[in-house]
Amino acid sequence: MKSLFERGPTLLTRLVLALLCAGTLMFLDHRLNTMQPVRSFLSTLVAPVQYLAVLPEQVLDRLVYLSTTRTTLREENKALKQELQELQMAVQRLNFLENENDRLRQLLGSDIRQASRRMAAEVVAVATDPFSHQVVINKGSVNGVYEGQPVLDNRGILGQVMSVGRGTARVLLISDQSHALPLRAERNDIRVLARGTGDLQRLELMFIPHSSELEVGDKLMSSGLGGVYPEGYPVAEITQIDRNERLQYARVTARPFAQLDRIRTVLLLWPPSATEQPVYDDTKGADNVD
Amino acid sequence: MWIKSGLLPLLVSYLVALVLMVMPMPTFLEAWRPDWLSLVIIYWVMALPHRVGMGTVLVLGLIADILMGSVFGIYATALLIMAYPAIRHFQRIRNYSFTQQAFVVAVLILVKRVIVYELEHVLNDAVFNFAYLYPVLSSAIAWPWVYLILRKYRRHYLVR
Numbered sequence: 001m002k003s004l005f006e007r008g009p010t011l012l013t014r015l016v017l018a019l020l021c022a023g024t025l026m027f028l029d030h031r032l033n034t035m036q037p038v039r040s041f042l043s044t045l046v047a048p049v050q051y052l053a054v055l056p057e058q059v060l061d062r063l064v065y066l067s068t069t070r071t072t073l074r075e076e077n078k079a080l081k082q083e084l085q086e087l088q089m090a091v092q093r094l095n096f097l098e099n100e101n102d103r104l105r106q107l108l109g110s111d112i113r114q115a116s117r118r119m120a121a122e123v124v125a126v127a128t129d130p131f132s133h134q135v136v137i138n139k140g141s142v143n144g145v146y147e148g149q150p151v152l153d154n155r156g157i158l159g160q161v162m163s164v165g166r167g168t169a170r171v172l173l174i175s176d177q178s179h180a181l182p183l184r185a186e187r188n189d190i191r192v193l194a195r196g197t198g199d200l201q202r203l204e205l206m207f208i209p210h211s212s213e214l215e216v217g218d219k220l221m222s223s224g225l226g227g228v229y230p231e232g233y234p235v236a237e238i239t240q241i242d243r244n245e246r247l248q249y250a251r252v253t254a255r256p257f258a259q260l261d262r263i264r265t266v267l268l269l270w271p272p273s274a275t276e277q278p279v280y281d282d283t284k285g286a287d288n289v290d
Numbered sequence: 291m292w293i294k295s296g297l298l299p300l301l302v303s304y305l306v307a308l309v310l311m312v313m314p315m316p317t318f319l320e321a322w323r324p325d326w327l328s329l330v331i332i333y334w335v336m337a338l339p340h341r342v343g344m345g346t347v348l349v350l351g352l353i354a355d356i357l358m359g360s361v362f363g364i365y366a367t368a369l370l371i372m373a374y375p376a377i378r379h380f381q382r383i384r385n386y387s388f389t390q391q392a393f394v395v396a397v398l399i400l401v402k403r404v405i406v407y408e409l410e411h412v413l414n415d416a417v418f419n420f421a422y423l424y425p426v427l428s429s430a431i432a433w434p435w436v437y438l439i440l441r442k443y444r445r446h447y448l449v450r
Contacts, residue, residue: 046308
């Protein structure tokens with residue numbers, strides 16, 4: 001049996017040295033913000049761990065796919081075709097309305113809204129820390145992803161990109177405790193600020209006066225005021241209003257539309273004002289314009 | 291010779307722990323995910339204290355920081371402080387029964403989680419959420435199995 005203290009400094013010295021190391025890094029990262037390049041380099045380096053983490057799920061999906069019968073596939077195909085048809089009909093109407101809106105805006109002398117570009121990405125890892133709600137996606141700086149980019153799913157806004165590696169990027173969810181975004185009620189245009197609570201199903205609206213006209217069930221859309229999220233995307237629905245007069249403000253909670261607990265595919269958005277441009281892996285995706 | 295026997299199996303066990311740490315899981319299990327990285331670190335510092343020491347824990351902690359997207363050094367600090375008593379008293383803990391060991395592991399992981407919370411609170415104004423301490427219990431329950439599996443693994447691959 002080898003002795004622990006055969007040679008070298010004592011255990012306590014080693015602990016103190018290692019703690020000093022960690023403390024210095026913490027200081028450099030948090031106070032001086034000098035670690036960003038190192039961080040993006042290292043996140044590229046640890047990306048294989050994240051890909052390994054989703055491997056079992058992908059294998060399982062593949063197995064499920066292989067074991068589906070012809071009949072189920074045919075039924076699914078039929079249902080999807082029907083859905084597609086319905087969506088196409090809805091789009092016709094939407095195109096008409098969009099044209100009309102553009103014309104009306106032109107008459108009013110305001111800017112015509114420009115289309116934003118988008119790209120689908122897949123989630124490769126989740127951070128399980130309840131103090132930071134983040135997911136890692138499989139698109140990075142080579143695809144034109146940039147810091148502060150809005151990320152959606154098929155129901156609503158998910159969050160924004162907080163750091164970018166070469167082939168991966170980290171998305172901060174709207175439910176994170178350090179995240180807040182400006183919203184607008186769809187019904188009566190009341191502007192509100194929604195803060196994440198660390199609970200995936202709950203956002204908190206800040207500074208709402210007791211006399212506010214907000215009601216349970218009101219839909220909240222992004223207002224576009226913060227400059228990060230484009231205007232008019234659905235975000236959350238008000239679930240509870242506590243107008244207790246003893247509190248300084250009414251306590252209003254909302255539930256996000258996006259399914260933050262089961263994100264798999266996300267949509268990256270490049271607003272017209274973005275200086276970065278998406279780089280698609282294949283030419284097929286190049287016509288992905290909203 | 292700077293490569294000692296069994297370096298590869300050792301690295302593989304770290305990798306598995308890191309993968310389990312970030313693996314997507316169903317929501318209802320998410321809160322109960324055992325703290326795999328801490329369990330594996332506690333096992334190795336107890337089994338091979340002359341080999342797995344503060345340096346290894348520091349590096350693993352920094353990798354955990356990158357994977358979790360936290361400020362550099364938060365996990366590293368917490369894991370170092372957690373590993374110190376385990377290395378200091380490795381001979382004593384080795385001779386405990388499983389129940390006692392599980393209790394010690396629970397206390398160590400509680401300490402680690404509280405330090406992570408405190409640092410997050412000071413640096414990023416995190417708000418405490420009781421669900422953050424559920425893994426203390428699930429890790430203690432998982433400990434005997436982790437211990438047995440890793441012991442078998444260590445003997446099979448002659449990690450010394």
